[in-house]
Amino acid sequence: MSANTHVFTGGFSDPVFQSQSVFRMLMDGMARPGSVHAVEHDAGQPDPLGTAAGAIALTLCDHDTPVWLSAGFSKSSVGEWMGFHSGASLTREKAEARFAFVEAGAALSSFGLFSPGTQEYPDRSTTLVIEVAALGEGQSFTLSGPGILQSKSVEITGLPEAFLRLWADNRPLFPRGVDVILTAGRSFLCLPRTTKIVA
Amino acid sequence: MSADLATYNFAYLDEQTKRMIRRAILKAIAIPGYQVPFASREMPMPYGWGTGGVQVTASIIGPEDVLKVIDQGADDTTNAVSIRAFFQKVADVAVTTHTKDATIIQTRHRIPEQKLTEGQVLVYQVPIPEPLRFLEPRETETRKMHALEEYGLMHVKLYEDIAINGRISKTYAYPVKVDGRYVMDPSPTPKFDNPKMHMSDALQLFGAGREKRIYAVPPHTEVVSLDFEDYPFEIQTFEQDCALCGAHGVYLDEVVLDDKGGRMFVCSDTDHCEDRREHGHVGAMLAPNQEAAE
Numbered sequence A: 001m002s003a004n005t006h007v008f009t010g011g012f013s014d015p016v017f018q019s020q021s022v023f024r025m026l027m028d029g030m031a032r033p034g035s036v037h038a039v040e041h042d043a044g045q046p047d048p049l050g051t052a053a054g055a056i057a058l059t060l061c062d063h064d065t066p067v068w069l070s071a072g073f074s075k076s077s078v079g080e081w082m083g084f085h086s087g088a089s090l091t092r093e094k095a096e097a098r099f100a101f102v103e104a105g106a107a108l109s110s111f112g113l114f115s116p117g118t119q120e121y122p123d124r125s126t127t128l129v130i131e132v133a134a135l136g137e138g139q140s141f142t143l144s145g146p147g148i149l150q151s152k153s154v155e156i157t158g159l160p161e162a163f164l165r166l167w168a169d170n171r172p173l174f175p176r177g178v179d180v181i182l183t184a185g186r187s188f189l190c191l192p193r194t195t196k197i198v199a
Numbered sequence B: 001m002s003a004d005l006a007t008y009n010f011a012y013l014d015e016q017t018k019r020m021i022r023r024a025i026l027k028a029i030a031i032p033g034y035q036v037p038f039a040s041r042e043m044p045m046p047y048g049w050g051t052g053g054v055q056v057t058a059s060i061i062g063p064e065d066v067l068k069v070i071d072q073g074a075d076d077t078t079n080a081v082s083i084r085a086f087f088q089k090v091a092d093v094a095v096t097t098h099t100k101d102a103t104i105i106q107t108r109h110r111i112p113e114q115k116l117t118e119g120q121v122l123v124y125q126v127p128i129p130e131p132l133r134f135l136e137p138r139e140t141e142t143r144k145m146h147a148l149e150e151y152g153l154m155h156v157k158l159y160e161d162i163a164i165n166g167r168i169s170k171t172y173a174y175p176v177k178v179d180g181r182y183v184m185d186p187s188p189t190p191k192f193d194n195p196k197m198h199m200s201d202a203l204q205l206f207g208a209g210r211e212k213r214i215y216a217v218p219p220h221t222e223v224v225s226l227d228f229e230d231y232p233f234e235i236q237t238f239e240q241d242c243a244l245c246g247a248h249g250v251y252l253d254e255v256v257l258d259d260k261g262g263r264m265f266v267c268s269d270t271d272h273c274e275d276r277r278e279h280g281h282v283g284a285m286l287a288p289n290q291e292a293a294e
């Protein structure tokens, strides 16, 4: 165990109501892809994990959900912090991960090693939480699919270069596939596997 | 009351259970119409009382919510009253009978007549979530059929029904296809309400407690009732208007008035009926000129 006190500090000050509040934003976010939500409560997460990503980890992760961390997070106390506050264990196997947290600017080479679930149980898939520079400003993308009336325009700064190509490979796997939550500081938006994205 | 409340967590379920159900709900929304297995918990009420819906509501509800609970279309039946009282006690949440004021509506059968809006959540209590169960008792087989999108047998069975009865005889739990992929059971909703599921502005969540399944239809999502070119899907039609509020084109319940065969038809959605009467709509039974009603 690291002597880093960051590991033991933080967490929600009122876990029952704060996790309910964050979950409702996540539920609304998945139901209305591309809608941008802002987490009010600080999760007291260590750098370089963002506020929204930290709050999502505390809301959804526990000892039933192995977590995979990108290289930048692995080098920090993020893993120990998550383990201490949520009970989640880390895995180095992408395919085992129920959640994967990716720091801003990390190179994404493939979604293929994460679990897309099986054709019988497509819910047994990885949800990726990817930090970007900003949501609500930057390059414009057009989303469509379930949860969206006709189409929705979103602005994202710092979407990983390969993302659109990887997403285009993910969509035809349906009902299998990964779901993505893009985070930027306090903000986040959800991209369930059903969402089509056009630049 | 406070002594009682101290013995269990907000909204009754422990946080670990809520997290598990919340993860299932997010997956259900991401895969519209697909049945996500979850580890259903014992609730302080029998299974027939909608424990699946209750667990879904308990996992999503917060202090800001306003809850409405209906059984058939009514807020005042034993089942609805009990579930509403349960959430008032364990979550200290505001309740309403008015569809438009509710943020969460838990239902056993009906979808309210009033169009639901963005941000509202409709939670269905589902007894039998598997639309293919009557064709195939084995879960491993029905899962395979969904996986391979093998719905041919379902169509054959529906067509046999037409051959025998001249029409599809199902009036409740009429199967639908969600977003062009999964066949889903809206059970036990009357088929009259199926069109309301299509492209709804509200999020629809389904919880089956005994069968341990959660599924969902996101807002603005296609929900198509299965049918055939020569036998298109049709909803029930009612010749009468509501005897109390005069509403036409709504789902009506028959009420027996006396033992001489007297009866009337009234809105099954009691809030809709009351709201209409408050706005001055009058049905034949309540018309000021009684002769007109007779």
Ligand SMILES: [Zn+2]
Residues within 6 Å of the ligand: B242, B243, B244, B245, B246, B247, B266, B267, B272, B273, B274, B276
């Ligand atoms: Zn009426």
